Amino acid sequence: MYEMRMGPDEAGTGSVWHVLAEGTRSRALCGGWADPPTPQGHTRTERHCGPCLNLLRERMRAPAATGAPGTA
Numbered sequence: 122m123y124e125m126r127m128g129p130d131e132a133g134t135g136s137v138w139h140v141l142a143e144g145t146r147s148r149a150l151c152g153g154w155a156d157p158p159t160p161q162g163h164t165r166t167e168r169h170c171g172p173c174l175n176l177l178r179e180r181m182r183a184p185a186a187t188g189a190p191g192t193a
Contacts, residue, residue: 123177128155128170136166140173150176 128139128149139149149155151172 126155126157127166128153130168130170131172135168137168137170138166138173139170140177149173 123143124141125138126141126147126149127136129135130137139151139153139155141155142148142150147154147157149170151170153170
């Protein structure tokens with residue numbers, strides 16, 4: 122499962138939702154940094170980081186790990 126957190130957009134002028142890389146607490150898939158979860162300091166947004174979502178889509182389409190049901 123992947124966690125999403127707010128962080129700066131590419132321009133640094135607003136906030137977007139980033140997908141965290143597995144095994145990290147603040148590094149996003151796109152290579153940026155996401156903030157620790159906190160209700161303060163962010164404007165509510167429905168915007169998402171495009172590069173993070175594209176990388177997540179690629180990972181979700183990749184073949185399952187060896188040994189998982191339905192794999193060779």
